[in-house]
Amino acid sequence: MLRPTRTTVLLTAGLVSLLGLPATAAAAEPATHLYVDNTFTRCSDGGPGSDAQPFCTISAATRTVQPGQTVHITPGRAYNENVVVDRGGLPGKPITLVSELEDASKFKLAPGRTLTVSGASHVNISALDAPSGVRVTGSTDIGLRGLTVTNNPDSVTIDGGSSDVRLQHSRLKTSVRVEFARDVVLSRNEIQGYVHPAVVAWDATGLVVTNNTIRRDCEAGIKLSGGSNGAALFNNVVHTDFEAGCGDPGARYGIEVAQTATAGTRADYNLISGPFTADRIAYKWADAPYADQATFHAGTGQGAHDILTPTSKGVGAEDGSPTVDSADATAPGVLLTDHYGRETSDDPRVPNTGKDGGHLDRGAFELTDGLVGVRAELEPAWAPTGTTVKVKATADSRWLTGLTYAYDFGDGTAPLSTSAATAEHVYDKPCACTVKVTVSNKDRKQFATQVAAKVTANTPLTAAFTAQPVLPQANTPNALVPPLSVEADAQTSTLPWPVERVDVDFGDGAQESRSSLEPVRHTYKQPGTYKVTTTLKDVKGATSTTERNVEVAYTPAGYVAVHPARVLDTRTANAPVQGGTATPIAVPVHYYSSGPHHTAGASAAVLNVTVTGASEDTHLGVWPSGQARPATSNVNVKAGGTSSNTVTVPIGADGKISAQLNSGKAALIVDFVGYYQPNAGQRFAPIAPTRVVDTRTAGGALGGGQTRTVKVAGVNGIPADATAVALNLTGTGATENSHVIAYPYQDKRPATSNLNLEPGKDKSNQAIVPVGPNGTITLYTNSGSTHLVLDAVGYYGTSGTTLFTPVVPQRLADTRTTGKLAPGAATTVTGIPASALGAALNVTATDTTGPGFLTVYGHGGVRPDASSLQTRPGETVPNHVTTPVADGRVTVWNSYGGANHVITDLFGYFTQG
Structure with missing residues (x-):
């Protein structure tokens, strides 16, 4: 049950004001609801017991509760208190104690703590776990529902002249003792007695024990003594085979009624299970034992419809049980809901042997049809308009009879209600419809399921497909997606029937087949234009083929x-x-x-x-x-x-x-x-070559085994948040063969190299170096000494502007076919895409006549005061060059050292991201 909110209370007060009633009249009425919550940090026993500030203890509520009020008790932490209810309600205005979440869990008293209703009237208590006991004494009109009591052998007691006490739907691992009380009703309880009878009465007139499941231990299942006259014992299931360390208590009985309690007492439609032996006897009535039902009925006139079974096996809410549909639905105290609150059900598989052909079950539990769900299948689930489709429902039910099926085909037509587990339908227009199937039993319990129906136009099969690159996604950057991967998707085809086979020829000799209409992926070895052919075959044998040219290319990254x-x-x-x-x-x-x-x-x-x-x-x-x-x-x-x-x-x-x-x-x-x-990493910002380090003018040569940390980000136009810097690294004046490493973290030098040096030779190599702490990188040479010159040509980071598109390596220019580049001359290299803002080139100088250098820069720009590679007579010198591009062109300028042949190869280019 849901907790009434403060808004509800305020709204009620507002309505009173609208009706023009005096404000004092509204204030005089007590709140309908009180709250108890020992888990709430702002609870207070001195507070109002409101939703906003509940009581901390149940006792605080029972001391202040007024007639007509309901006390909502939050379950969770056990309440460590003895609870006494000694205030009364009024007819039609009872006092109610109930779990805040009655349908989900019970409020609980701590072990050793008890509930007592004393001298009270018109009180209802629901969903209580009181392991150590409940007592009702000297009280009238008391309703106890959904109790759990587990610990003590005599922990449920109704006495002291109490009357009209109803104990229902409860689970009691204890005896229920009724003494000096009248008109007490025990119904739909599960009761397990121990050393005492499960139900024992003394001077309890008008006691009703109906539809309980009783397991007795060392004494009788039901025992009436003293002046317990006028009792009604009906529809109970009493198991006598439960025993736990009784020793030798003598004879034990399923139902025992003393001579002093027989006046007006009736017993019928009970079931008693054995085994029956000399000390395990079904009945004792008026102090005389009866071993079987026939003798009992003949001797007492009672139990005409009783059933005795040799064992408790197979007795209860299960198939084949003699309790099913065999009780007296007119007996005193009958409830039409069982121990769990389920409504009674008529098992259509067995005859109704209950009184007057009734179908009530004996005991606390009712065998229901077990309806817990339904499944549905549609055949065919995909078909063109005008096709008859059939839906088959399968109920998860014990009985599979007495069920009603409602079919809603999801196309706006009226639902069909029938007792048949199948139904047929013809769709007259295409749709992606949802077929809903609802099954109901006679107890009005319902379950529903749904199945998709794809209804297509009744047209010929016509193949079509889309093709798009398959790229790694930013949220799954490590997924395996090779470059030049393409996905062909034929779901744009016109399909009257489901596809049985999809064949794709990718135009490079590769083919793929699928048994259903799903995208097909393929990775090409190289970019280009490919003729892709897709052929479809549907379940009716029709085929259709289509083809188109697909452009396969690398994606900016x-x-x-x-x-x-x-x-x-x-x-x-x-x-x-x-x-x-x-x-x-x-x-x-x-x-x-x-x-x-x-x-x-x-x-x-x-x-x-x-x-x-x-x-x-x-x-x-x-x-x-x-x-x-x-x-x-x-x-x-x-x-x-x-x-x-x-x-x-x-x-x-x-x-x-x-x-x-x-x-x-x-x-x-x-x-x-x-x-x-693609969809990962940082963008690149190309810049005109900018000198960031020259040890010839600052710091001196770098000695062998030494390191030098230099700042490359946050200076020279490179932002401080750059993650990597592209540098042209030049070594000059090396004293011996050595190598140079450029790396981000001074204490984590890798076992790699960036530049190999020889004495007397100027050598260059471009490096892309991750930026370390505070925008720095570290330089190291393994032997000798050398001067180092670093020219930045770009950086990577969040402020970068371009993405890189790789290309199949290709030669753009070779002056060996056009003539050498003279000292001080420049040549223009074309063939780079016009949209490129930068390019990754391999530039090679060969057949050099004198030492010097080449500078590569964007066409039409100002030549920077920096070199891209060093040229040496008699040697062929290559270098990786990252450079700005303008109009798809770059300029290569030769220094005044000597003539060179220049070869330029393209490996990729940068475009606006």
Whole structure:
């Protein structure tokens, strides 16, 4: 039951005012409801007992309750008090104590605490758990419902001249003792006696014991003594086979009525279960024992319709029980709801042997049809208009008879009510309808279920499909979604009947089949335009085919910086790579507990690739696994030398990239520094190359084994919240062979490298370095000393403006076919998408006539005072270059050191995000 709110009380007061009654009259009326809640922090026994400030104890309420008031008691924590009700109500205005959540739980007294109703009248108490006992003494018109008493052998007592006391729907693991009382009714209770009779009466006139289930221990099930005349014992189930350490108490009886209690006492329609032995006897009446029903009825005139069973097994609210539909529905004290409050039911499978053909069950419990639910099936669940569909209902019921089914087909037609478990219907227009099936029994209990009906137009099958890229989602960034994945969805097709088969030809030699109409995913090895064909076959055998060209391309992505990690070093296995043979490299973007695995949803990887110990002058190319080797290069190395370069490369459908030497053999070292992924990472902001560190003018050369921390974010136009910075790292004046590492955390130097140096040579390499504490990065060289020059070319962060789109590596320009770039001259490189704001290039200088450098910048912009790569006579020098782009073009300027051939390869570009 729901607690009445304060709003209800205020509204009532408002209505009184509207009627023009004096305000004093409203104030004189006590509140209809009082509240008790010992779990409420603001409860008070000195307060009003209102919803806002309830009493803390039940006793506080019983001391103040007035006729007509209901005390709502919150269950939960046991009330540690002896409760006494000694105030009375009035006819039609009882005092009521009830659980606040009567239908869900009972309010409870602590062990050892009891409830006493003394000298009171017109009192109702419901849903109480009083483990240590209840006593009604000297009281009139008392209703006790839904009690639980468990502890003491004689803990329910009605005495002291009490009258008109009703104990109903209760579970009592104790004896019920009625002494010096009259007109007491015990009905629909489960009572289990122990060392005393389950129900014992002394001088209790007019006692009614009807429809109880009684389990007796060492004494009688029902025992009437003294002047307990005029009693009515009907429809009870008395089990005599319950025993727990009785010793040898002598003969025990199911029903025992003393000679002094027989006047006006009646007993019939009871069931007594055995086993019946010399000391377990069904009846004792007027002090004479009777072993069976026939003898009992012949000797006393009672029990004409009693049933005796040899055991309690199979007796009760279960199939085949003799209690079912065999009681007297006209007996005194009969309730038409059982122990659980369920209405009585007529089992259609058995004859009604109750009085006058009634169907009431004996005992506290009623066997119902067991209706607990219903299921429904629709055949066919998908069909065109004009098709007859059939719905079959399956009731979860014990009886499956006497049920009524209501079918609502969800299309606006009138529902159909029938006793049949099936129904047919014809839809006359398409719909996504919901068929609702409701089953009801004769007790008005109902359950409903529903099933979907898809009704389509009665037109031919016509295939159609949509195609869209499949991308990793921001809320599931680690889901495996390879780049160049496409989903073909044929749900836009015209489908009169369900589809039995869907065949998709993706146009690259791959095919997929499905047995239902669901999206089909496929990952292409390389971008391009593909003819995709979809064929449908429905359950009636009709087929339809459609095709269309689908553009497959890489998707703009954000950058995710990671702590640099080495993913390949062929020196450790003494297994150099061989010219002409591709080497697969797994890129561990996503980590599981068992170690690095696949690339999740990454579309491109950023690597530092080093080639060392080359057997001859050669170059290395890197490209996506599964694609043809492009005519591009990434690392150029001389025989016996070491060369490294940053590489940005798309990831193949298998989560790998490929690397191949043009000729000879060499050791290959690959360091993983970050990746690009759609719907993840940070955006990039390209900037004109800006010098952030030059140890030649500040700080001096970096010595071997030393570190130097420099600030790169929060200065030079790079915001403080940048997560990574793209830098062109140049080493000059190196005193010996060494390598340089740029990393974010000073105390966590990785076992990777960014730049390999040789004495007397200026060398450059671009690096994307995560930003460490306070916007800094740390520089380290392993041996000798060297000057370092750092030029920032962009940053990644929340204020970034562009996303990266990888491309299949492609050559944009090669001056070997047009003539060298003279000292002080510039060349324009085209072929970058017009929407690009930046590009990731690999720029190579070769056939150099003098030392110098190249500077790459956005076409039409002001040439910055910074270099993109250092040129050296007699050497081929590559470098990864991230640069702004204007109108799809960049400018490459040659310093005044000497003429160069310049080769420019494109690996991706940045567009507005």
